Amino acid sequence: MSIGNKKLLVICGPTATGKTNLGIYLAKKLNGEIISADSRQVYRGLDIATGKDISENFKFQISNIKYQNEEIGYWETDDGVRVWLVDVVDSTANFSVATYRGLASLVVEDVYGRGKLPIVVGGTGLYIRALVDGIDTIGVPPNPTLRALYGRKTSEELYDVLFHLVPDTIIGLSFSERKNKQRLIRRIEIAQSNRKKISVCSPDWDVLFVGLTAQCGFLQKRIEKRIDQWVTEGVREEVATLLDKGVSWEGQAMSSLGYRQWKPYFEKKATVQEVVERWKKEEWQYARRQLTWFKKDERVRWFDVSSDGWRSEVEKLVSGWYN
Secondary structure, eight states, X not given: OOXXXXXXXXXXXXXXXXXXXXXXXXXXXXTEEEEEOOXXXXXXXXOTTTTOOOOTTOEEEEEEEEETTEEEEEEEOTTSOEEESXXXXXXXXXXXXXXXXXXXXXXXXXXXXXXXXXXXXXXXXXXXXXXXXXXXXXGSOOOHHHHHHHTTSOHHHHXXXXXXXXXXXXXXXXXXXXXXXXXXXXXXXXXXXXXXXXXXOXXXXXXXXXXXXXXXXXXXXXXXXHHHHHHHXXXXXXXXXHHHTTOOTTSTGGGSTTTGGGHHHHTTSSXXXXXXXXXXXXXXXXXXXXXXXXXXXXXXXXXXXXXXXXXXXXXXHHHHHHO
């Protein structure tokens, strides 16, 4: 592969559409490696409800890549496919979009250097955008003082603060975004930063975006079935283990879908059934938000996984582009 023609395959779309399975299938066909773009799978210990699907046959290996003096590891499937950026940090740590971009950029270049195809797989749209296109606000660092100050405010109070700072910003916020304290605080942090924003240039890559979707009824049933399976596999016990290890409900990891919903249960304010019902509803809402995000990108070529022959159509498209 020539330096001027570095190809990058992106497989994106809402949760439960089979992105990882497709990615590994294509990696085996095209001598590729997987780079996860999932904001939940970066945490060690968050295994079941993040859908990591790490088999007992998979091996965790340490690479020769370092990021901020930390060695980067990867999982290797029983077929020899490397899966990067899963289990990156401890469940008590914070993980930013800037960190993801730094790590993913290094991995992509390493994959290129070994003559393989990097395949970015995931549903965290902001991660994918940061890697492929760059984000100018990525240079605004966290402000601990500001976060401590605003962390005591309600989401309604934070919304008012943001409105007075940048009225235009709040127009496009969804109801869930207006209730998300962490995201509101980050927006305030960016708005109040006096530091000059760093312009991040997008790399010179030949990128193909493959989007997986499905009919609403089909996807919703698949989401609900998957959650039922995770409950059977022991996600409640996994949450209990995280709490025993000192992971806080206020921590970034525990704000993840499939984990934060269990707080009322452990506070004896909800039953397992109530938790699961709420989780299914919010997971479905999340899938719809993911679809809305990716549908805005006209580069994405969409395939309906509830239709016949979709995988062969994807393989035909990708093979033609790559070869």
